Amino acid sequence: MLEIKNLHVRIEEDGTEIIKGLNLSVAAGEVAAIMGPNGSGKSTLSYVLSGKEDYEVTEGSITYNGQDLLELDVAERAAAGVFLAFQYPVEIPGVPTMTFLKEAMNAQRKERGEAELTTPDFIKRVRAAAGDLKIDFNMLKRPVNVGFSGGEKKRAEILQMSLLEPKLCILDETDSGLDIDALKIVSDGVNHLRDPNRAVIVITHYQRLLDHIVPDSVHVLSNGQIVKSGDKSLAIELEEKGYADIIAAAA
Amino acid sequence: MTAHTPRILTDAETSLLDAYVAAGNTNAARDAAIAQLKDNGLPTRRVEAFHYTDLRALLKAGYSVASRPTEELAKTVGAQFPRLVTGASVQHFRDGHFFDFGEALPKGATVVAELPEAKPLGGNEDATALINTAFAQDGLTLSIAEGAEIEQTIGLAYAHTGSANTIAAQRFAINAAANSTSTIVYRAVGLEDVQYLSSSVVDLDIADGATVTFTMSIEEGNLAQRLGRLNVSLGNGAKLNLFILNVGGKLVRQEVNFDVVGENVDLNISGVNLIGGESHIDVTSRITHHTPNTNSTETFRNVATGRGRGVFQGQINVRQAAQLTDARMACNTLLLSDDCDFSAKPELEIFADDVQCAHGATVTDLEDSYMFYLMARGISETNARRMLIKAFVAEIVEDLEDKGLAEGLEGRIDTWMEKHV
Numbered sequence: 001m002l003e004i005k006n007l008h009v010r011i012e013e014d015g016t017e018i019i020k021g022l023n024l025s026v027a028a029g030e031v032a033a034i035m036g037p038n039g040s041g042k043s044t045l046s047y048v049l050s051g052k053e054d055y056e057v058t059e060g061s062i063t064y065n066g067q068d069l070l071e072l073d074v075a076e077r078a079a080a081g082v083f084l085a086f087q088y089p090v091e092i093p094g095v096p097t098m099t100f101l102k103e104a105m106n107a108q109r110k111e112r113g114e115a116e117l118t119t120p121d122f123i124k125r126v127r128a129a130a131g132d133l134k135i136d137f138n139m140l141k142r143p144v145n146v147g148f149s150g151g152e153k154k155r156a157e158i159l160q161m162s163l164l165e166p167k168l169c170i171l172d173e174t175d176s177g178l179d180i181d182a183l184k185i186v187s188d189g190v191n192h193l194r195d196p197n198r199a200v201i202v203i204t205h206y207q208r209l210l211d212h213i214v215p216d217s218v219h220v221l222s223n224g225q226i227v228k229s230g231d232k233s234l235a236i237e238l239e240e241k242g243y244a245d246i247i248a249a250a251a
Numbered sequence: 252m253t254a255h256t257p258r259i260l261t262d263a264e265t266s267l268l269d270a271y272v273a274a275g276n277t278n279a280a281r282d283a284a285i286a287q288l289k290d291n292g293l294p295t296r297r298v299e300a301f302h303y304t305d306l307r308a309l310l311k312a313g314y315s316v317a318s319r320p321t322e323e324l325a326k327t328v329g330a331q332f333p334r335l336v337t338g339a340s341v342q343h344f345r346d347g348h349f350f351d352f353g354e355a356l357p358k359g360a361t362v363v364a365e366l367p368e369a370k371p372l373g374g375n376e377d378a379t380a381l382i383n384t385a386f387a388q389d390g391l392t393l394s395i396a397e398g399a400e401i402e403q404t405i406g407l408a409y410a411h412t413g414s415a416n417t418i419a420a421q422r423f424a425i426n427a428a429a430n431s432t433s434t435i436v437y438r439a440v441g442l443e444d445v446q447y448l449s450s451s452v453v454d455l456d457i458a459d460g461a462t463v464t465f466t467m468s469i470e471e472g473n474l475a476q477r478l479g480r481l482n483v484s485l486g487n488g489a490k491l492n493l494f495i496l497n498v499g500g501k502l503v504r505q506e507v508n509f510d511v512v513g514e515n516v517d518l519n520i521s522g523v524n525l526i527g528g529e530s531h532i533d534v535t536s537r538i539t540h541h542t543p544n545t546n547s548t549e550t551f552r553n554v555a556t557g558r559g560r561g562v563f564q565g566q567i568n569v570r571q572a573a574q575l576t577d578a579r580m581a582c583n584t585l586l587l588s589d590d591c592d593f594s595a596k597p598e599l600e601i602f603a604d605d606v607q608c609a610h611g612a613t614v615t616d617l618e619d620s621y622m623f624y625l626m627a628r629g630i631s632e633t634n635a636r637r638m639l640i641k642a643f644v645a646e647i648v649e650d651l652e653d654k655g656l657a658e659g660l661e662g663r664i665d666t667w668m669e670k671h672v
């Protein structure tokens with residue numbers, strides 16, 4: 001589903017290279033975990049996958065379902081099924097959450113040639129999804145993420161994900177800021193979306209999340225490269241020993 | 252002493268004088284106004300109040316006073332401009348002429364459909380009003396009776412019916428008697444792709460204890476030139492909530508003058524200026540606090556794009572007697588294209604010592620991180636921009652108490668965005 005080859009990315013503004021020859025492939029149906037030290041380039045990779053403008057790809061390729069992902073703009077990638085659950089979801093004053101959700105759902109339906117949702121149908125879906133994630137429906141009457149607590153923001157990201165039904169889900173530290181119960185609820189939400197036609201990339205610092213969302217593969221990102229890949233036992237190993245040995249071995 | 256050399260009139264000035272003679276509608280006040288225009292000419296940038304709007308350069312030549320359109324045209328043109336609010340009682344003007352379509356006024360409101368007297372004027376800093384005095388065809392006086400509490404919205408609607416290069420000028424006087432409450436919507440509309448000159452003066456007198464909610468929706472056609480002035484006087488304990496929407500027009504100069512002459516006045520002014528295409532929209536405001544213990548707030552949100560040019564001049568004068576004045580002004584602008592611009596000039600003249608005055612002006616573009624977030628959910632760039640623009644102006648519009656009116660105005664904003672964003 002996703003094939004990243006020899007990817008080099010630098011920050012457009014100052015030219016600093018952050019991703020330095022990264023290779024990664026994720027198959028349909030797979031849950032891949034990416035772990036790695038702070039500042040290693042995990043969020044950068046997720047931004048590059050979703051098409052954020054501040055980065056420049058200088059080398060390499062990203063192929064998504066046979067398509068050159070780098071040719072699409074942000075909205076087109078989303079319409080093609082790429083979804084990023086942000087590490088830091090932004091607050092957008094003045095844009096009502098419900099208006100935003102409806103606009104997003106209909107934009108993607110339109111792209112797929114489906115009819116727009118009627119208002120009652122839309123509200124029904126949001127209510128159901130919010131219920132599953134234990135999100136108070138009244139919270140959704142506020143502007144997008146405005147005044148949401150850290151954990152509420154993360155839950156709202158997963159709410160959007162379940163409403164938009166993407167094909168490639170990228171979760172950037174969705175577990176940070178969640179309490180123990182919320183972690184379970186959010187993980188259930190993600191597991192619910194597991195599907196042979198859907199791939200999930202889980203970026204996390206903690207093995208704990210991977211107890212709930214059990215990954216098919218685990219990759220260590222360090223200094224802009226995947227330095228080691230393995231199965232779920234790699235995450236357990238990292239939890240015990242830290243990154244030092246692996247990074248030293250790769251260098 | 253230097254000899255007074257006669258100034259050479261511009262084409263626009265000459266044609267105004269010719270139009271005046273051709274119309275043949277003269278009296279002493281009109282003659283005096285025309286003489287002023289002839290002697291001093293239209294104002295240029297050198298006249299402080301016109302610093303950003305060089306009327307002498309911008310006003311087109313070749314206008315003549317509009318004749319009265321047929322009853323049928325007057326009626327049918329309205330269909331192109333769906334009402335902003337339902338259930339209002341509306342007084343209609345077409346091309347400067349009054350039409351009685353027999354809409355019943357609410358109890359407590361009366362209308363005299365005669366041109367009200369023009370206020371005395373100064374030199375060419377008053378050009379807007381001088382042109383109105385010289386050319387006003389029709390007008391009316393709306394009176395709200397003492398103590399009347401009128402729920403129904405009263406509309407003053409002006410439409411230009413499309414005869415090219417005509418002047419349509421009207422003048423309104425509104426007297427809200429003591430302790431009355433009323434809601435008034437003033438609306439100016441005109442057809443697209445027709446050049447015309449629209450002139451409008453409104454004198455609003457709010458007596459002691461009266462509350463007026465006044466909305467101006469200025470939706471002139473894309474080639475229209477408009478010179479408008481609103482004069483407001485507020486007595487003891489008077490309250491005004493004024494909202495202004497500017498959307499459209501090639502040249503719009505809207506002056507808003509407030510004289511706070513009573514104590515304990517509460518004056519709230521807000522507005523949205525949408526400046527796209529080739530529009531030049533200038534809102535020039537002057538608030539004078541003459542008396543102690545009064546509040547004024549003034550908030551404008553502006554969106555400029557295309558080759559639009561916007562101006563906001565906000566003057567606050569606090570006279571020596573006006574202790575404990577609290578005056579606040581904010582002007583926030585979104586600049587969306589390389590070729591648009593906006594000039595904001597706040598001006599405080601304070602002669603009292605115990606006052607609170609604040610003003611702030613900001614200019615921004617749409618926030619990149621918001622754009623990315625919206626687009627990352629599949630919302631197209633255009634729609635994401637529209638959502639954020641809407642959010643920027645909605646904060647002001649949503650504050651309006653009349654939700655039906657707010658919805659009507661938002662509809663106008665949406666239509667503008669469909670065309671310009």
Ligand SMILES: Nc1ncnc2c1ncn2[C@@H]1O[C@H](COP(=O)(O)OP(=O)(O)OP(=O)(O)O)[C@@H](O)[C@H]1O
Pocket residue numbers: 011018036037038039040041042043044045054087
């Ligand atoms: N727009 C930017 N401008 C300057 N530096 C940037 C920018 N984006 C990323 N960086 C730098 O790139 C490096 C990688 O950042 P990134 O956010 O991808 O790390 P991360 O692996 O997600 O870290 P964490 O685990 O702390 O979330 C960091 O050193 C960061 O400071």
Ligand SMILES: [Mg+2]
Pocket residue numbers: 042043044087172173
């Ligand atoms: Mg990160």
